[in-house]
Amino acid sequence: MKRFFRATSDGSSIGLVLAGTEDKSVAVVVHPKFWGPGPTCHRLRLEIDGKFGCVAVGESDVVECDAEVADLLLRPRGVTSIGGQPTSSLLAPIREPPTYEDEVLAVRPIEVAVALERLVRNVGIGSFLVDPSGGIGLHSRHRFLRPILYRMFVDEVERRIGVVRRKYVWAEERATVIRGQPDARSLILHTETGWPMITCRFEDFNFSVPHVMAICTALETIANDRSVANPPFDVVGSLRENAISLRRHLDEVPALPREEALAAAGMALRAGQLGGLTQALNLAVAVLEPRDGLIFGSAGQSVEIAVNSARLWELIVHRVLTEAGWVVLDGSTSGAPLARVDTPWRGLGGGAARPDFVVRRGDRRWILDAKYKVLEAVPAVADLYQMFAYSHLVEPTSTSSSEAIGLIYPTRTERSPRRLGPHERSGTVGAHLMLLEAEFPTMGLDGSKWRRYLRDEADRLGTHLAR
DSSP states (O other): OOEEEEEOTTSOEEEEEEEEOSSOEEEEEEEOGGGSSOSSOBEEEOOOBTTEEEEEEETTOEEEEOHHHHHHHTSOEEEEEETSOOOOOSEEEESSOOSOBOOOOOOOHHHHHHHHHHHHHHTTSOOSSBOTTSSBOGGGGSTTTHHHHHHHHHHHHHHHGGGOOOEEEEEEEEESSOOSEEOHHHHHHHHHHOOSOEEEEEEEEESOOHHHHHHHHHHHHHHTOGGGGSTTSTTSTTHHHHHHHHHHHTTTSOOOOHHHHHHHHHHHHHHOOOTTOHHHHHHHHHHHSOOOSOTTSSTTOEEEEEEEHHHHHHHHHHHHHHHTTOEEOOHHHHSSOTTOBOOSSTTSOOOOBOOSEEEEETTEEEEEEEOOSOOOSSOOHHHHHHHHHHHHHSOOOTTOSEEEEEEEEEESSOOOOEEEOOOEETTEEOOOEEEEEEEOOOTTOOTHHHHHHHHHHHHHHHHHHTO
């Protein structure tokens, strides 16, 4: 019997669902709607191949499965909200499937999950693997998330490998010449028997410090893990090759047995002063941790890790605005609560509302709100009323000679902005409303590609705001 689940019916959350028992488990990746093939609803099939199954769907898409998989997805789940914003349930059962497109070729779940992890880390909202206290969560042991953990670790080592420095460390060597401090027992043995070998301790200038040795051990663990080369984990582009290349770069550093590497990493983290390698070492510990006792060791350990989509889009827009040179005003930066809208009738309660952004550059000020929705031919009436209120109630400033109001929507392709208004009130001409669009980040942006995206969108949006 077919069962159906809708992925975030209100389109307000993205993230991961990991559900199952000790015997069987499934993973569902819910990605931004702007990564999908189009705005229409699609149906994707989730099946268990052996003991595990996974699928990636967009917001508001439909997951079709049999009764066995449905029972796994209906199990109680612990919910983690990344970024502290409330999220809706990532998967909700529905009785009958809505109208949807024919089943499309599923995108690769692991690649989508890796891209999602990169996106939330790029905007600084958190991580699917790192819990709010800063440690690596137990769910990082789950088979679906291991490749994501590996990719995070390899990328971090690649970014930080330039800070690895040689240091003086104590070494021990048996040789025919004395170097450094000879061992007393070895020296007595040489004196009494004429044995030509003497054990000496000395400081050697090399890379073989404990935390670097632990990192190299983790690199070897990834290089030797054949499971990431098999379906469904065989698509994390050149992961093992990257680990091997980095290990060769540090070929003079010896690896340690796993337990010794974990102990060395723990001592180094407690001691601190790791010269920029703290995050790499934390990830190395997660890579080296035993895999026994995965997340489905007992009932009730299924989890849902979600991100509020609207909050994610706000943070992306914030990064673009600051990249474009606009100052985002609030009470702490401006000395006045410029970004607060008080209730127009005192005593009614409800507190103050805030537009997402009040930004300034020079003598020009914009009141902006980021909307995580597709811009239709006509904006939602509620959005128009909201911006009308902001245009009248955001406190004015004497330093801005011109002011404008805008809504910023995500899009797949660049479009020209639209200008509405100005509105009129009691014969007074009000502000224009600009409908602006910025490209939602595509899958897989990281490092230089993410910085290029910010620069390109900052140039486009900055040009429109400067008009």
